[in-house]
Amino acid sequence: MIYKSACLRDERVTDYPAPRRIVFRGRAPGGTFCPDRFPDQPSTAARPELRIAPGDWIMLDFGCEIHGGIEIMTGGFPEKDSLLLISFGESFSEAFSHPDYGHTLQEITLRLTPYAVQSCGELGFRFVKLENCSAHSVAIQGVRAKLIHREFPRRAAFSCSDPLLNQIWECSVRTLELCFQTCIWDGIKRDRMVWMGDLFGELRAAAAVFGHHPLVEKSLDFLRDETGLPHMMNGCATYSVWWILAQSFQYRRFGSLEYLQPQKSYLTELLELFAEMVRENGEVSFSGGYLLLDWATGVRKEDAEAIRAGCHALLLLAFRARGALCRLLGAQDTAEKCCECAARMTRHIPPLTHSTAGNALQVFAGFRDPETVYQQCYASRLPRGLSTFLGCFPLDVCAMSGHRNKALDHLRAYWGGMISLGATTFWEHFDVEWLENAAGIDAPVPAGKRDVHAECGDGCYRGFRNSLCHGWAAAPADWLVRNLCGLVFEDASTVRFRPDLCDLDFLEYSVPVHDGMIRLHVSRKGAEIELPPGIHLAENGAGPVLFGAGQLQILPEPYSISRGKRHPGSGRQPCCHWPAYQP
Numbered sequence: 001m002i003y004k005s006a007c008l009r010d011e012r013v014t015d016y017p018a019p020r021r022i023v024f025r026g027r028a029p030g031g032t033f034c035p036d037r038f039p040d041q042p043s044t045a046a047r048p049e050l051r052i053a054p055g056d057w058i059m060l061d062f063g064c065e066i067h068g069g070i071e072i073m074t075g076g077f078p079e080k081d082s083l084l085l086i087s088f089g090e091s092f093s094e095a096f097s098h099p100d101y102g103h104t105l106q107e108i109t110l111r112l113t114p115y116a117v118q119s120c121g122e123l124g125f126r127f128v129k130l131e132n133c134s135a136h137s138v139a140i141q142g143v144r145a146k147l148i149h150r151e152f153p154r155r156a157a158f159s160c161s162d163p164l165l166n167q168i169w170e171c172s173v174r175t176l177e178l179c180f181q182t183c184i185w186d187g188i189k190r191d192r193m194v195w196m197g198d199l200f201g202e203l204r205a206a207a208a209v210f211g212h213h214p215l216v217e218k219s220l221d222f223l224r225d226e227t228g229l230p231h232m233m234n235g236c237a238t239y240s241v242w243w244i245l246a247q248s249f250q251y252r253r254f255g256s257l258e259y260l261q262p263q264k265s266y267l268t269e270l271l272e273l274f275a276e277m278v279r280e281n282g283e284v285s286f287s288g289g290y291l292l293l294d295w296a297t298g299v300r301k302e303d304a305e306a307i308r309a310g311c312h313a314l315l316l317l318a319f320r321a322r323g324a325l326c327r328l329l330g331a332q333d334t335a336e337k338c339c340e341c342a343a344r345m346t347r348h349i350p351p352l353t354h355s356t357a358g359n360a361l362q363v364f365a366g367f368r369d370p371e372t373v374y375q376q377c378y379a380s381r382l383p384r385g386l387s388t389f390l391g392c393f394p395l396d397v398c399a400m401s402g403h404r405n406k407a408l409d410h411l412r413a414y415w416g417g418m419i420s421l422g423a424t425t426f427w428e429h430f431d432v433e434w435l436e437n438a439a440g441i442d443a444p445v446p447a448g449k450r451d452v453h454a455e456c457g458d459g460c461y462r463g464f465r466n467s468l469c470h471g472w473a474a475a476p477a478d479w480l481v482r483n484l485c486g487l488v489f490e491d492a493s494t495v496r497f498r499p500d501l502c503d504l505d506f507l508e509y510s511v512p513v514h515d516g517m518i519r520l521h522v523s524r525k526g527a528e529i530e531l532p533p534g535i536h537l538a539e540n541g542a543g544p545v546l547f548g549a550g551q552l553q554i555l556p557e558p559y560s561i562s563r564g565k566r567h568p569g570s571g572r573q574p575c576c577h578w579p580a581y582q583p
Helices: 163-179 196-209 214-226 237-254 257-275 301-328 332-345 356-364 370-378 392-400 404-420 476-485
Strands: 013-015 021-025 050-052 057-074 083-089 107-111 117-132 138-149 157-160 487-491 494-497 506-513 516-523 526-530 576-578
Touching (some): 050 057, 050 117, 107 117, 117 138, 157 163, 163 404, 196 214, 196 237, 196 476, 214 237, 214 257, 237 301, 370 392, 392 404, 392 476, 404 476, 476 487
Antiparallel strands (some): 013 138, 021 057, 050 138, 057 138, 083 117, 157 506
């Protein structure tokens, strides 16, 4: 007997999807392969099976991105030297590339035994190539994927009149679901780790998609416990700043003092550490780790000014957001130091640069006027220069300057561009310029066409290393809720509701909160929101809070909305209605 105290149980579950499509090369004697059939047991009885001849291969397409591996059920064949080369790929061409990105085994030579079920692989993939490396045929009675994932219900839902936006929402949700593993990973192919920058984007999207999920706090605490001060999270000073902002977001959104209180010691020490980096003239001498903004900004020496400008604004936002929480935690001295550092940092105004994300952060920090940044940096450039990590921040600036319709078009072009290439989850990085003369990722690349996965990318995401399921790319889920649904949490119990249909005919959204569900419906005829007990509707002010206390208010009101009467009841607001409105 194995005692429960002596072992751990995986919180994840395993499902077994069948291949959606099979591509053959060469002969396939010995029967017809049934992709949707995986028998309970190997059998010596006559049954449909595939015999792969020496040197031949088959390619399996599972139809969408999967985290896990495969199971192969074999039939009868000579056992000696029965070898199968198994290659996993997120794209069709990657499965042919003999890839090795150094995080998991993407190509495995499996010694087959007859009449057995054998498993291999644990990574992110969609395509699997099986090549017979033996001197004789091998018989396969079934192949299926092993989908390893967390099982929790999708309680939030979004739909609208635009099928592409619905696809973008679905891809965002699936990207998040696959990255929710032992902790919240950055990607399921690589790096399969907890990176704080990635986690910030993921936890914001997760709040819109799942509501509260305890794996967020587990992942934040993992990074805190793994990173003793004065070291920086993941070796990156910017990522420790994102941890501060993540704590602010989590408290504002879910209001748990029980979770916040244990963060006090680490938080105050980290803020004190950053405070020491602020010079008298307001400049910041970052130390203890490298600086990274996003892949679109770059990592080269010539990108240093843009990176520093964005990080300066980001730290200022952290000091402002966290000062309020320090007071809540009774750390008055640290709160005052945060305010003093923030005041000093406003004396140093960084320049506008080529970084679309960095320029957006300057707007959020109050250094720049949104309309000026839109006209100078975005009007003739977007959606070029966006990143899957911080690409929604420039779109927020577009909305702030009264160009939310253009922002929505940019979102369609950028995230929809990945879908047009066959993406079922969103990528570590993407550039709309990659679309020129590009073939899809879900079929062989024709001669003369661009192989996006093989040929594009830079730095650590060059070519096939570019992860095609990366959690930070789920940002559209959060953006759509804030900008179109107009649902903004001022705190855990107070929401604002100011929808903007843009060019849509209708939209619907629901999300779980601590006492039930918030549900809203918006159409050209009117809008309504249903609130559970304990959630209050704020007066419609000037827009969502992105980073906490001191944040500029955004999303200027596009419609004249007059609030209707609330339904009577004992403390409950079952439904609030607004009459029809016109743009």
